[in-house]
Amino acid sequence: ERIMKAIQQTFPVKADAEITMEMNPGTVTKEKLETYYKIGINRLSIGLQTTDDERLKVLGRIHTYEQFLHNYQWAREVGFQNISVDLMSALPKEDLASYQKDIERILSLQPEHISSYSLIIEEGTPFYNNDEILDHLPEEEEDRAMYELTRQLLQKEGYHRYEISNYAKEGKESRHNSVYWTGGEYLGLGLGASSYLRSDHRYVGDKEKEEVYAYRFKNVSSMKEYLENPVTVCEQREEWTEITKKDAMEEFMYLGLRMRKGISEKEFFEKFKEPLEDIYGEVLLKFHSMNLLAWNGEKGERQIYLTAQGIDVSNAILCEFLLS
Structure with a gap:
C-alpha cells in the first residue's frame, strides 16, 4: 500500500x-x-x-x-x-x-x-x-x-x-x-529492477556520447548496497549497457516483428531518421518473396509483419535483422 x-x-x-x-x-x-x-x-x-x-x-x-x-x-x-x-x-x-x-x-x-x-x-x-x-x-x-x-x-x-x-x-x-516489444521506455524501481531510457533524458547517461541512442541498466540486487546509497535510480546500477542506434534498430525489428501487427516503416524513420528501405531493404525483399513477410500500404508508410508461415520459422527470420 x-x-x-x-x-x-x-x-x-x-x-x-x-x-x-x-x-x-x-x-x-x-x-x-x-x-x-x-x-x-x-x-x-x-x-x-x-x-x-x-x-x-x-x-x-x-x-x-x-x-x-x-x-x-x-x-x-x-x-x-x-x-x-x-x-x-x-x-x-x-x-x-x-x-x-x-x-x-x-x-x-x-x-x-x-x-x-x-x-x-x-x-x-x-x-x-x-x-x-x-x-x-x-x-x-x-x-x-x-x-x-x-x-x-x-x-x-x-x-x-x-x-x-x-x-x-x-x-x-x-x-x-x-511497450517492451515496441521499443518503448520503462523505469524499474527497487532491488534488481531493470530500466530502458533514451539517452536524451537529462538524468541518465553521458550527454557527450552522441552515438548512444539509449541506456539499459539494472539496479543493485543487494539490500545493503541499496540502502547505503539511497540517491538517484541511475546511481544504484549494477549493470549498465549503452545502446547504439544500430542496436536500437535491430531491437526495433526483431522485437517488433514478434507482434502480429508487425512494425511501422514510418515509425522506424521517425525514431532513427533513416529510411527502413536503406537499412533492411534486401532482407525485407528476400523474406517477402518467400511469403514469410507481408506488408500493407505504400512504400515509406508500410506496416510490415510476419505471415503465418513466417511465424512458424520466426527465429530463423528475426536473426537476419542483426546488422553485425
Whole structure:
C-alpha cells in the first residue's frame, strides 16, 4: 500500500493505467488479494505453468493445481477482471494429450490473457545437466504439435494472438509487454529492477556520447548496497549497457516483428531518421518473396509483419535483422 501511494504521489498515473502484479500460486491469501485490488492493482499475472502436479514438482514449483484454482477463484471474487495465466509446453514426460488437458482446463476458467512458451533448457540452469529431465523431453515434432494445438484451441475460444507467444481477449493485451516489444521506455524501481531510457533524458547517461541512442541498466540486487546509497535510480546500477542506434534498430525489428501487427516503416524513420528501405531493404525483399513477410500500404508508410508461415520459422527470420 505504501509503494502504491508513493508511486501515485510521484508520477502522474493515468486513471485507466494497467497495474499488474505477478503472482505465484500458493503464495497469497484471499485477504491479500482483496487488499491488492483495493489499492489499485487491476491485473494479475499468475505463473501456473502446468495443471499436472507431478510436472510442477519437476519444474521446482511450490504450488499445486488445486492451490492455483483457489487463488484464481479468490481473485475473481474480490473483483479482478483482468487475469493472465502462464502456460508452459514441452515439459518432461508430457505428450500431446496431457498438454491438451492443460489447455482445456485453463480455457474453462476464461482468463483474459494467456502466455504460452515451450520449455527451453539453457546452460547454467538446474535442468542443463539433469539426464532425468533431458531423457524425457518430448521430441521436436511433438513440441511443434503442441505449439500448433495452442494456436488452434485458443483462437477457437476467441483469443487472438497478438505476439508470437501471447494470446488475449479483445482489448486485454498486456500493455507492459507491448511497450517492451515496441521499443518503448520503462523505469524499474527497487532491488534488481531493470530500466530502458533514451539517452536524451537529462538524468541518465553521458550527454557527450552522441552515438548512444539509449541506456539499459539494472539496479543493485543487494539490500545493503541499496540502502547505503539511497540517491538517484541511475546511481544504484549494477549493470549498465549503452545502446547504439544500430542496436536500437535491430531491437526495433526483431522485437517488433514478434507482434502480429508487425512494425511501422514510418515509425522506424521517425525514431532513427533513416529510411527502413536503406537499412533492411534486401532482407525485407528476400523474406517477402518467400511469403514469410507481408506488408500493407505504400512504400515509406508500410506496416510490415510476419505471415503465418513466417511465424512458424520466426527465429530463423528475426536473426537476419542483426546488422553485425
